[in-house]
Amino acid sequence: MLVAAHRAKPTKALVSLQLGGCMPGQLSETLLPAQESKSFAVGMFKGQLITDQVFPYPSVLNEEQTQFLRELVGPVARFFEEVNDPAKNDTLERLEETTLQGLKDLGAFGLQVPSELGGVGLGNTQYARLAEIVGMHDLGVSVTLGAHQSIGFKGILLFGTKAQKEKYLPKVASGEALAAFCLTEPSSGSDAASIRSSAVPSPCGKYYTLNGSKIWISNGGLADIFTVFAKTPITDAATGAVKEKITAFVVERSFGGVTHGPPEKKMGIKASNTAEVHFDGVRVPAENVLGEVGAGFKVAVHILNNGRFGMAATLAGTMKAIIAKAVDYATNRTQFGDKIHNFGLIQEKLARMAMLQYVTESMAYMLSANMDRGYTDFQVEAAISKIFGSEAAWKVTDECIQIMGGMGFMKEPGVERVLRDIRIFRIFEGTNDILRLFVALQGCTNKGKELSELGTALKNPLGNAGLLLTQAGKQLRRQVGLSSGLSLGEVVHPELSRSGKLAVTALEQFASVVEAKLIKHKKGIVNEQFLLQRLADGAIDLYTMVVVLSRASRSLSEGHPAAQHEKMLCDSWCIEAAARIRETMAALQSDPHQQELFRNFKSISKALVERGGIVTTNPLGF
Amino acid sequence: MAELRALVAVKRVIDFAVKIRVKPDKTGVVTDGVKHSMNPFCEIAVEEAVRLKEKKLVKEIIAVSCGPVQCQETIRTALAMGADRGIHVEVPAAEAERMGPLQVARVLAKLAEREKVDLVLLGKQAIDDDCNQTGQMTAGLLDWPQGTFASQVTLEGDKLKVEREIDGGLETLRLKLPAVVTADLRLNEPRYATLPNIMKAKKKKVEVIKAGDLGVDMSSKLTVVSVEDPPQRVAGVKVENTEDLVAKLKEIGRI
Numbered sequence: 001m002l003v004a005a006h007r008a009k010p011t012k013a014l015v016s017l018q019l020g021g022c023m024p025g026q027l028s029e030t031l032l033p034a035q036e037s038k039s040f041a042v043g044m045f046k047g048q049l050i051t052d053q054v055f056p057y058p059s060v061l062n063e064e065q066t067q068f069l070r071e072l073v074g075p076v077a078r079f080f081e082e083v084n085d086p087a088k089n090d091t092l093e094r095l096e097e098t099t100l101q102g103l104k105d106l107g108a109f110g111l112q113v114p115s116e117l118g119g120v121g122l123g124n125t126q127y128a129r130l131a132e133i134v135g136m137h138d139l140g141v142s143v144t145l146g147a148h149q150s151i152g153f154k155g156i157l158l159f160g161t162k163a164q165k166e167k168y169l170p171k172v173a174s175g176e177a178l179a180a181f182c183l184t185e186p187s188s189g190s191d192a193a194s195i196r197s198s199a200v201p202s203p204c205g206k207y208y209t210l211n212g213s214k215i216w217i218s219n220g221g222l223a224d225i226f227t228v229f230a231k232t233p234i235t236d237a238a239t240g241a242v243k244e245k246i247t248a249f250v251v252e253r254s255f256g257g258v259t260h261g262p263p264e265k266k267m268g269i270k271a272s273n274t275a276e277v278h279f280d281g282v283r284v285p286a287e288n289v290l291g292e293v294g295a296g297f298k299v300a301v302h303i304l305n306n307g308r309f310g311m312a313a314t315l316a317g318t319m320k321a322i323i324a325k326a327v328d329y330a331t332n333r334t335q336f337g338d339k340i341h342n343f344g345l346i347q348e349k350l351a352r353m354a355m356l357q358y359v360t361e362s363m364a365y366m367l368s369a370n371m372d373r374g375y376t377d378f379q380v381e382a383a384i385s386k387i388f389g390s391e392a393a394w395k396v397t398d399e400c401i402q403i404m405g406g407m408g409f410m411k412e413p414g415v416e417r418v419l420r421d422i423r424i425f426r427i428f429e430g431t432n433d434i435l436r437l438f439v440a441l442q443g444c445t446n447k448g449k450e451l452s453e454l455g456t457a458l459k460n461p462l463g464n465a466g467l468l469l470t471q472a473g474k475q476l477r478r479q480v481g482l483s484s485g486l487s488l489g490e491v492v493h494p495e496l497s498r499s500g501k502l503a504v505t506a507l508e509q510f511a512s513v514v515e516a517k518l519i520k521h522k523k524g525i526v527n528e529q530f531l532l533q534r535l536a537d538g539a540i541d542l543y544t545m546v547v548v549l550s551r552a553s554r555s556l557s558e559g560h561p562a563a564q565h566e567k568m569l570c571d572s573w574c575i576e577a578a579a580r581i582r583e584t585m586a587a588l589q590s591d592p593h594q595q596e597l598f599r600n601f602k603s604i605s606k607a608l609v610e611r612g613g614i615v616t617t618n619p620l621g622f
Numbered sequence: 623m624a625e626l627r628a629l630v631a632v633k634r635v636i637d638f639a640v641k642i643r644v645k646p647d648k649t650g651v652v653t654d655g656v657k658h659s660m661n662p663f664c665e666i667a668v669e670e671a672v673r674l675k676e677k678k679l680v681k682e683i684i685a686v687s688c689g690p691v692q693c694q695e696t697i698r699t700a701l702a703m704g705a706d707r708g709i710h711v712e713v714p715a716a717e718a719e720r721m722g723p724l725q726v727a728r729v730l731a732k733l734a735e736r737e738k739v740d741l742v743l744l745g746k747q748a749i750d751d752d753c754n755q756t757g758q759m760t761a762g763l764l765d766w767p768q769g770t771f772a773s774q775v776t777l778e779g780d781k782l783k784v785e786r787e788i789d790g791g792l793e794t795l796r797l798k799l800p801a802v803v804t805a806d807l808r809l810n811e812p813r814y815a816t817l818p819n820i821m822k823a824k825k826k827k828v829e830v831i832k833a834g835d836l837g838v839d840m841s842s843k844l845t846v847v848s849v850e851d852p853p854q855r856v857a858g859v860k861v862e863n864t865e866d867l868v869a870k871l872k873e874i875g876r877i
Contacts, residue, residue: 068820068824071695071698071820072817075702075814075815075816075817075820076817102814105816106816107816107818108817115821120817120821
């Protein structure tokens with residue numbers, strides 16, 4: 001892809017750029033073509049308020065679906081309250097047999113499989129509600145169920161042929177066969193495109209021979225059906241050149257050659273089985289290719305993307321349960337002659353925990369509703385909700401232990417187990433660090449395309465006067481600190497108008513920095529990770545502000561019983577998020593120390609690497 | 623012998639785990655927005671019917687509930703547990719509050735005859751009013767034998783052997799069918815409704831009728847005068863000896 005710079009006659013350098021070619025290969029494959037996206041998050045980077053997906057807060061279940069969901073909540077909650085024993089599962093480091101069978105009988109293994117194929121046929125919003133319940137009680141079970149249906153066989157649901165669906169979905173829905181998602185290898189984690197497992201087509205074309213090793217596979221030791229990603233040789237029809245591209249396969253243990261290692265000993269989610277899976281000369285029939293040959297990477301990304309809403313919903317449930325424990329302790333504990341919830345330090349902790357839970361929950365259900373409504377461009381929002389939810393859950397659980405003091409550190413109350421279980425959520429299914437890069441770069445690509453269109457317009461200024469004037473006007477207004485004329489006034493409830501204005505101001509600050517940095521770095525922005533991380537954090541703060549504005553507005557308009565409480569949560573969140581964005585963007589734009597800081601990070605790190613650890617000796621000199 | 627047909631009556635009550643609050647006007651308890659579920663003893667009755675069906679002793683189970691539209695949720699739970707179809711005898715909310723065991727028994731008796739069932743199963747009592755009368759009254763109106771407080775039910779040919787939990791221990795009766803049985807706690811442990819069964823239940827039929835359609839007189843000679851919280855327990859008083867005890871009792875006017 002080309003990079004070209006156009007110099008505009010008057011003052012500004014408008015740069016045309018496309019970010020495809022020089023990016024880490026995998027990221028370029030994941031980015032959406034930068035056209036008419038209705039995604040709010042993508043629009044943010046361009047300084048636009050695309051409200052289709054965010055206002056009003058979506059409500060997608062009809063009467064019948066709501067009624068059905070209500071009927072499911074009771075039995076599922078009851079199962080987890082009365083049958084499942086999370087402490088036992090954690091100690092045994094597997095699910096108790098009665099629990100596993102109970103879950104299968106309950107129908108929990110095929111929640112989103114169509115009912116004609118033996119599943120419960122739930123949509124995303126309904127699934128989210130049930131995932132919340134599981135998250136409230138046992139994350140080990142969440143991961144077992146999620147690894148099975150959220151990613152393990154999701155590929156068959158999304159990309160499977162009719163034959164594949166009819167063959168496999170009934171078995172996985174009943175829990176007769178468990179499924180696992182096999183992407184990660186010893187030398188390929190975040191850099192998934194670099195996997196080495198290979199699937200070589202037979203000369204007759206009837207099967208592939210699969211060889212390779214996968215590590216840290218959830219359900220690896222239990223599954224019979226695996227979604228496996230391996231490199232296949234693809235011959236370019238035109239040039240005859242052979243390239244290695246990833247293809248996705250549905251592999252059955254019964255094909256022979258599939259073995260697995262012992263269960264890994266982990267910090268948390270001990271009840272969930274994690275194991276190495278080895279494929280040794282496994283013959284995979286050609287009919288078991290999932291999606292198109294060579295398109296496996298996109299399949300992987302779609303699957304992970306599609307399952308992310310489940311994680312946010314699960315963690316919203318976990319936080320709800322943890323906050324209840326923290327409140328229960330603070331209400332009953334007396335110290336210094338008073339119940340500790342009367343002290344400011346405790347009050348701030350509890351309030352922050354509630355805010356984090358409210359934001360996560362609001363994002364989870366907005367995301368699932370948008371997916372149910374048929375929107376397909378939700379990648380950035382899904383990534384944001386995963387990053388936010390996993391970090392929020394960690395903070396909330398950690399703070400609950402703090403509130404409980406020594407008691408929180410003890411095994412019996414069960415909070416330490418939840419903290420251990422939560423840690424992995426910032427790592428798996430795309431580390432939060434990689435996802436931050438993705439959020440920033442996806443946003444920047446779209447913005448970059450816009451800038452490139454402007455560059456093209458410059459070549460024909462008379463024909464594109466309108467476009468140029470609009471753009472020039474916008475940039476000029478932002479440069480002198482005037483509002484761009486954007487407003488959320490029409491969609492936000494009047495009682496939230498101040499927070500709405502904060503959001504718009506933050507958006508303008510954010511977008512002008514994005515533009516300035518793109519113009520400065522051009523395609524090189526791809527390597528500016530210190531910058532990208534800060535842009536991602538700004539994007540997350542901004543998106544979360546808008547999500548809670550949407551939800552609280554709806555609650556106020558509809559007179560929900562907790563509407564005034566939601567207003568407080570929303571306003572508090574917006575005050576702090578707006579302040580963070582203001583500070584970060586100002587630092588990026590004009591803080592003279594910013595560049596020095598980045599240079600220091602780089603140098604310090606380099607020195608540590610050279611020394612193999614800390615460079616300084618302690619103050620004593622030895 | 624799988625020709626038996628069973629009618630199971632289920633009641634929608636406030637969930638056992640909920641903290642009950644009395645309405646300020648003392649006409650009843652707060653039910654708005656409060657979690658409701660199937661009466662636990664009714665669950666046991668449904669479970670017993672389903673087990674009999676699984677043993678192929680009962681051919682069809684009809685679940686019935688009397689009350690406002692929300693009763694249909696309770697009927698659907700019974701369907702999810704394994705009942706074949708439901709009948710909702712619709713009674714508007716205001717009237718339902720005045721409905722008691724006699725009115726319900728009249729409805730059940732009519733339905734038992736209309737549906738030509740061989741067995742009527744109920745919970746021994748509801749956890750909201752604790753009346754423990756409906757099963758007995760139904761049997762009386764139908765002039766059928768009854769086995770109440772059942773802790774075990776076995777079919778022996780054309781007779782029903784019912785083991786009852788009574789104050790003195792266990793009593794075993796043999797009832798000629800058709801009969802009425804009410805379930806006690808130890809009869810069985812009800813199954814959890816599974817999600818696939820809830821889905822299947824959506825397809826099962828629920829007939830909605832009015833008590834008037836059955837020609838049942840829903841009038842009651844009882845009115846609720848007032849509903850109040852039980853008096854708060856006050857602390858006791860310790861005394862040293864009998865003289866003090868007599869003095870204290872005289873003091874509070876007890877003797």
